[in-house]
Amino acid sequence: xxxxxxKLLIIFVLMLAFIIFTGFQIYGFxxxxxxxxxxxxxxxxxxxxxxxxxxxxxxxxxxxxxxxIVEINRNKVRMQYSDCPDRDCVRQGWISRPGQMIVCLPNxxxxxxxxxxxxxxxxxxxxx
Amino acid sequence: MQKHSKMSFLSLLVAFGIIIHIIExxxxxxxxxxxxxxxxxxxxxxxxxxxxxLKEGLIxxxxxxxxxxLLAGSLSSLLYSLSGAILSTxxxxxxxxxxxxxxxxxxxxxxxxxxxxxxxxxxASIVLSTFGLYVYLPYLMVIGLCTGMFTGLTANFAKQxxxxxxxxxxx
Numbered sequence: 473x474x475x476x477x478x479k480l481l482i483i484f485v486l487m488l489a490f491i492i493f494t495g496f497q498i499y500g501f502x503x504x505x506x507x508x509x510x511x512x513x514x515x516x517x518x519x520x521x522x523x524x525x526x527x528x529x530x531x532x533x534x535x536x537x538x539x540x541i542v543e544i545n546r547n548k549v550r551m552q553y554s555d556c557p558d559r560d561c562v563r564q565g566w567i568s569r570p571g572q573m574i575v576c577l578p579n580x581x582x583x584x585x586x587x588x589x590x591x592x593x594x595x596x597x598x599x600x
Numbered sequence: 601m602q603k604h605s606k607m608s609f610l611s612l613l614v615a616f617g618i619i620i621h622i623i624e625x626x627x628x629x630x631x632x633x634x635x636x637x638x639x640x641x642x643x644x645x646x647x648x649x650x651x652x653x654l655k656e657g658l659i660x661x662x663x664x665x666x667x668x669x670l671l672a673g674s675l676s677s678l679l680y681s682l683s684g685a686i687l688s689t690x691x692x693x694x695x696x697x698x699x700x701x702x703x704x705x706x707x708x709x710x711x712x713x714x715x716x717x718x719x720x721x722x723x724a725s726i727v728l729s730t731f732g733l734y735v736y737l738p739y740l741m742v743i744g745l746c747t748g749m750f751t752g753l754t755a756n757f758a759k760q761x762x763x764x765x766x767x768x769x770x771x
Contacts, residue, residue: 473704475701477703477707478710481707489737492734493739
């Protein structure tokens with residue numbers, strides 16, 4: 473019932489699936505490039521690109537109440553230390569997705585994550 | 601008389617397709633991948649192609665998708681199932697008419713299933729305007745291979761039984 477052509481087709485489809493799979497494993501896809509924008513008092517202070525092979529660094533930023541330390545770990549960002557009375561910004565922890573932000577009100581410091589596309593294009597959920 | 605019997609048989613096929621489509625939507629899918637499904641309604645498209653041809657196959661699958669979406673579905677599911685069904689029917693009809701000796705119904709069904717998966721992922725990528733969805737394609741292809749084999753075997757048995765029925769009753 474199953475002809476020789478069928479067997480060849482099955483092998484071909486399996487190989488094609490394997491090739492696409494390994495292709496994605498090796499190259500990934502560059503569609504989800506994100507950046508972190510550091511703004512002080514509404515003005516852009518620094519823009520750093522994130523990603524799987526992004527930077528791993530600590531930035532010390534002079535602000536109104538003293539200094540803030542921003543830690544960037546590949547594709548996520550957090551406020552590690554901040555000279556401000558309540559430290560809500562530190563307690564927010566890591567952010568990594570476009571549209572998320574950490575705000576330190578006393579220091580007027582904003583850490584914003586943006587994608588290569590505007591955040592309003594992001595879809596929350598899709599039904600099938 | 602021949603025309604009327606053809607029309608009634610085509611509407612029967614559409615009705616079968618709708619029921620299979622709706623019941624299949626109710627079955628839980630054991631894979632956590634969007635778009636993975638059994639594709640049982642493909643049996644009907646395949647049988648229509650075998651008995652009549654491309655034009656009738658397209659009529660049956662388009663009617664089946666629209667009515668099933670109206671009865672138990674949503675607009676987005678109509679978009680995905682219709683695009684996939686039309687293209688896979690075309691591919692299956694082409695293969696059936698030109699490579700009938702190379703591939704059996706199993707192979708043709710596998711081709712249809714993989715085409716359906718590819719079109720669905722492409723459609724979803726266009727709708728969501730992101731090409732990251734192609735990551736699902738290899739998984740969907742392997743699942744489509746298995747379900748395509750299954751539906752192809754089923755269509756093969758149905759075809760044999762229907763042929764003997766037709767010759768017995770001079771349909």
